[in-house]
Amino acid sequence: MRSLIFLLLFSSQAFGAIIDLGDYTRDTATGLDWLDLTKTRGLSFDEVSTELDFGGKYYGHRYANTAEFDQLITNFDYVAINNNCQYGLINCDVSIDTDNPIVEHMIRLLGDTYDAYLDFRNDGRDIAPNGAGAVDGLLADTPLTNDVNYAGYGYIYDDESFLRFDQSNYIDSADHVSAANNPMHKSSTSEVTGSFLVRPSPVPLPASFWLFASGLISLRLFRL
Numbered sequence: 001m002r003s004l005i006f007l008l009l010f011s012s013q014a015f016g017a018i019i020d021l022g023d024y025t026r027d028t029a030t031g032l033d034w035l036d037l038t039k040t041r042g043l044s045f046d047e048v049s050t051e052l053d054f055g056g057k058y059y060g061h062r063y064a065n066t067a068e069f070d071q072l073i074t075n076f077d078y079v080a081i082n083n084n085c086q087y088g089l090i091n092c093d094v095s096i097d098t099d100n101p102i103v104e105h106m107i108r109l110l111g112d113t114y115d116a117y118l119d120f121r122n123d124g125r126d127i128a129p130n131g132a133g134a135v136d137g138l139l140a141d142t143p144l145t146n147d148v149n150y151a152g153y154g155y156i157y158d159d160e161s162f163l164r165f166d167q168s169n170y171i172d173s174a175d176h177v178s179a180a181n182n183p184m185h186k187s188s189t190s191e192v193t194g195s196f197l198v199r200p201s202p203v204p205l206p207a208s209f210w211l212f213a214s215g216l217i218s219l220r221l222f223r224l
Helices: 002-014 045-050 066-075 101-110 113-120 207-223
Strands: 018-020 024-027 032-035 094-096 134-139 150-157 175-178 197-200
Touching (some): 032 066, 066 150, 101 134, 101 150
Antiparallel strands (some): 018 024, 024 032, 094 175, 134 150, 150 175
16 A cells, blocks of 8 residues: 555656756756756866766756746746746746745756855855755756857856845845846956856656556555
């Protein structure tokens, strides 16, 4: 009976839209696994690109483009407040006056590059326990310029201010979501910026397989 319950729970989680896999965030709607951005924090576009080739640290990955990042934000069930994008995107320069739990959820899953930077520096300041920092990342293309020397740039930003260890009060400021912001030169680096790298998700077994398997387990348990 326990085996059947486990199988049913597993199958229900396996077919969700967004799945947390630790170092990866799987978007089952697009079939892409997104590498945690803290894994590439502080590296330039050029530095990461050299590691995408065979034998490189990120072999099997590629840079996500702006449209894919834009779609990922939407697949988190985030609804853009401003619809004044100039570049054919859904999410751009959104400023939210109140806390948005989906924004914090996206940051925690995709990799909080801002919090990771503070931890790396052993900074006495840190992100508030109930909040999140930011996901800053480079993209394969940018709709803001046709210059091939520049990479795209997107971000998801929650807490504009952070909590000092000796501070008793904390004010959560506006949240921001943008799939297209200021581009970054491909040789430039930022300690709070990573790269949006993706790889194809493994082809999942069809739902009919899990139904068939659960039926076999049920029959086996019934005979016992």
